[in-house]
Amino acid sequence: MSHAFRILLLFLAILTALPAAAQGPDGDRPGAPKVEEALPRRFGQRAPDEAFGAYQRGLYVTARNLAEPRAELGDSAAQVLIAEIYSRGLGVKRDEAEAAKWYSRAAERGVSEAQFQYAMMLLDGRGVKRDNKQAFALMEEAANAGNRLAQFNFAQMVLSGEAEPTPEALTRAVGYFEKAADQKLADAEYAMAEVYANGVGGRTADEAMARSFLERAARQNYDTAQLEYASWLIAGRGGKRDAVAGFAWMKRAAEGGNVAARNRLAKLYVAGIGVEGDPIAGAAWYLRAQRAGLRDPEMDDHLAGLTEAQLKAAEDQADKLR
Numbered sequence: 001m002s003h004a005f006r007i008l009l010l011f012l013a014i015l016t017a018l019p020a021a022a023q024g025p026d027g028d029r030p031g032a033p034k035v036e037e038a039l040p041r042r043f044g045q046r047a048p049d050e051a052f053g054a055y056q057r058g059l060y061v062t063a064r065n066l067a068e069p070r071a072e073l074g075d076s077a078a079q080v081l082i083a084e085i086y087s088r089g090l091g092v093k094r095d096e097a098e099a100a101k102w103y104s105r106a107a108e109r110g111v112s113e114a115q116f117q118y119a120m121m122l123l124d125g126r127g128v129k130r131d132n133k134q135a136f137a138l139m140e141e142a143a144n145a146g147n148r149l150a151q152f153n154f155a156q157m158v159l160s161g162e163a164e165p166t167p168e169a170l171t172r173a174v175g176y177f178e179k180a181a182d183q184k185l186a187d188a189e190y191a192m193a194e195v196y197a198n199g200v201g202g203r204t205a206d207e208a209m210a211r212s213f214l215e216r217a218a219r220q221n222y223d224t225a226q227l228e229y230a231s232w233l234i235a236g237r238g239g240k241r242d243a244v245a246g247f248a249w250m251k252r253a254a255e256g257g258n259v260a261a262r263n264r265l266a267k268l269y270v271a272g273i274g275v276e277g278d279p280i281a282g283a284a285w286y287l288r289a290q291r292a293g294l295r296d297p298e299m300d301d302h303l304a305g306l307t308e309a310q311l312k313a314a315e316d317q318a319d320k321l322r
Helices: 003-017 049-056 060-071 078-089 096-108 114-122 132-144 146-162 167-182 186-198 207-218 223-235 241-255 257-272 280-289 297-304 308-320
Strands: none
Touching: 049 060, 049 078, 049 223, 060 078, 060 297, 078 096, 078 114, 096 114, 114 132, 114 297, 132 257, 132 280, 146 167, 146 186, 186 207, 186 223, 223 241, 223 257, 241 257, 257 280, 257 297, 280 308
């Protein structure tokens, strides 16, 4: 097995091992969000008009009451709306069993959002008995119908179904990551950046393409992509070197809460890369990372070399950083 293949398998193992939208210890977000914004198209071909209007205005009990008669008659859009209300506990007590019932009914009628949500419930055993086989089938169906979250999650399922994914499984998974990336899912764009950076899954290594995917994900506020894109800009990897832009992206990731980015930003300040050197600002950002549990011997040495007045200034500045 090639080194690049092992690297990507490790990356994808992180994706599959953590729940969607999970936050890693250094501020990374290796999974995908489980829920899209509330838009009419998510509820099927025909949104439950008045009920959906009430839902949008936050009148959730009214929305449920308006949707229930139509849901009982087989209106799949109304069924999904009711499922959402119970799944999130909007205006009612959260009831995952009730949500699963309505998602299941809508899934049977081919609504991809319901198929995706019910598949997630089957995987987790939430409100319904765990059933990985049915979840796999429903997720694939939703993915093939064009649901971008289903595409991303199905790619993960393809890989997690084997102790060590075969090249064939990886190629299949990458195809679904690409479909989700084409629909601008940031998590999938980041995954495709890793694919092209390592040249696996049937794709030839292409650092320019990888950098393009990193930028796309970064512009959607995906903090891990912002950190990596910043690093690539500073190193001139996959394109022209631009330390100033790299610094700006690293700062954006750091301000967004990415702990690793805070530490790297600190080093950029200390070294004066992409910004005028500022040992106090560097120390301040490292203190923020340190408070979150990150330790870096190099930056510890930097702190140790500051005067008492400088350290106090850095601590005061760190307290003001967001």
